[in-house]
Amino acid sequence: MQFLHNSVNLCFYNKNIRNTTTMTKNIDWSNLGFSYIKTDYRFISHWKDGQWDQGKLTKDDTLHIHESSTALHYGQQCFEGLKAYRCKDGSINLFRPDENAKRMQRSCQRLLMPTIPTEMFIKACKDVIKANEKWLAPYGTGATLYLRPMVIGVGENIGVRTAPEFIFSIFCCPVGSYFKGGLTPSNFLVLPEYDRAAPYGTGATKVGGNYAASLIPGKIAKERNFSDCIYLDPTTHTKIEEVGAANFFGITKDNKFITPKSPSILPSITKYSLLHLAKERLNMEAIEGEVYIDKLDEFSEAGACGTAAVISPIGGIQYKENFHIFYSETEVGPITKRLYDELTGIQFGDIEAPEGWIIKVD
Numbered sequence: 001m002q003f004l005h006n007s008v009n010l011c012f013y014n015k016n017i018r019n020t021t022t023m024t025k026n027i028d029w030s031n032l033g034f035s036y037i038k039t040d041y042r043f044i045s046h047w048k049d050g051q052w053d054q055g056k057l058t059k060d061d062t063l064h065i066h067e068s069s070t071a072l073h074y075g076q077q078c079f080e081g082l083k084a085y086r087c088k089d090g091s092i093n094l095f096r097p098d099e100n101a102k103r104m105q106r107s108c109q110r111l112l113m114p115t116i117p118t119e120m121f122i123k124a125c126k127d128v129i130k131a132n133e134k135w136l137a138p139y140g141t142g143a144t145l146y147l148r149p150m151v152i153g154v155g156e157n158i159g160v161r162t163a164p165e166f167i168f169s170i171f172c173c174p175v176g177s178y179f180k181g182g183l184t185p186s187n188f189l190v191l192p193e194y195d196r197a198a199p200y201g202t203g204a205t206k207v208g209g210n211y212a213a214s215l216i217p218g219k220i221a222k223e224r225n226f227s228d229c230i231y232l233d234p235t236t237h238t239k240i241e242e243v244g245a246a247n248f249f250g251i252t253k254d255n256k257f258i259t260p261k262s263p264s265i266l267p268s269i270t271k272y273s274l275l276h277l278a279k280e281r282l283n284m285e286a287i288e289g290e291v292y293i294d295k296l297d298e299f300s301e302a303g304a305c306g307t308a309a310v311i312s313p314i315g316g317i318q319y320k321e322n323f324h325i326f327y328s329e330t331e332v333g334p335i336t337k338r339l340y341d342e343l344t345g346i347q348f349g350d351i352e353a354p355e356g357w358i359i360k361v362d
Ligand SMILES: Cc1ncc(COP(=O)(O)O)c(C=O)c1O
Pocket: 081, 242, 244, 245, 246, 247, 266, 267, 268, 269, 270, 271, 305, 306, 307, 308
């Protein structure tokens, strides 16, 4: 498999597509939620006969794929989620996109799909951002441009086998908070009768099947006025794994940062960034370990973390008959707030980032 670098395409795009001055009107940037908004351009590349083509930006927001595509029948697809951030000086930051590229490579390998080279992944992200720059919110509004890369198996096929062809695409849309309320704590529900992933299944990869499995428990949680579900480990159902589409972290009463470790958790880039920041910048002990659902008393604060969720404080967790409140149901705890300020300060370019974390889009 080979990546053909496309300098011709890049020149075309620079001259004709980039629109850096016009901001999109009619968007209430400070009150955006997490919904699809159509932007102008998306990137698309096709894999055939053993290689990805050079790819291009297109205005077409639909995919025309074969009815027997493995992505439709056998869930042969994966995706990523990362954000572009507008800095105070008007420049644009990407936060650790190489980690998204690597995770997508692992997802592709797990589902027997061709991988996207890191360089191709990052260049495609930059092209999409630059072509849609007017959709990137001004600094200070809290909104960002969310990028959704995906790889899907397409082409004629009927048996359970890998597809003959693939599509790699990236679209983007402006987003605000994922969980309603942003830094206002939200409550979560444990439904031990539902798992999102199996012990040696696909939980550690970002594939659609994991999310399909979470739709019913997520719906039940929302109907009961919780923000989402907390998933327990699928083997013993005694330990916290995921918080909806985010990882869990807790701050113990003796000031340790703890986040669950398990082969069926999605390795969150935000979580690994927080482990680093807690240790290096907040001088805390930072641990990946076990978080038992019946030992929540050890924690003074808890939160959900992820690209979309950023850091969302957890007010309380309902488990069976018990509703456990952490710091407060209405206010963010002090350590969670410090981590939030450090992380978002780095992402928006206000605080110096550890080496290699920020890639400028220029
Ligand atoms: C199931 C799940 N866990 C955790 C995360 C957080 O991962 P990241 O911090 O890399 O966005 C996500 C979002 O990508 C997710 O979908």
